[in-house]
Amino acid sequence: MNASLLRLLWxxxxKTPADILTRLGNDGLVQYLLSQIKDDIYLSPEEYSAVGSYISARSVLIRDLAYSRAA
Structure with a gap:
């Protein structure tokens, strides 16, 4: 993944409301964020897989950040 794709993802x-990020399961979180990114740019199959893996590996961090925003 390149830096611009990482910036777009984060x-x-x-920008995603904290309640959405915290209520989705891992698969739902990955699919939701991938769909948001695909609205902005085209992802090759390799990029799609890499971004999905990246989100999945950082799902705890993503939720922790969402909880801290909601507090």
Missing amino acids: SRIE
Whole structure:
């Protein structure tokens, strides 16, 4: 993944309401964020897989950030 794709992903995470990020399961979180990114840019199959894996590996961090925003 390149830096611009990472920036886009984290921008989308920050703009997503905390209640959405905290209520979705891991698979739902990955699918939701991937769909948000795909609205902005085209992802090749390799990028799609890499971004999905990245989100999945950081789902705890994403939820922790969402909880801290909601508090």
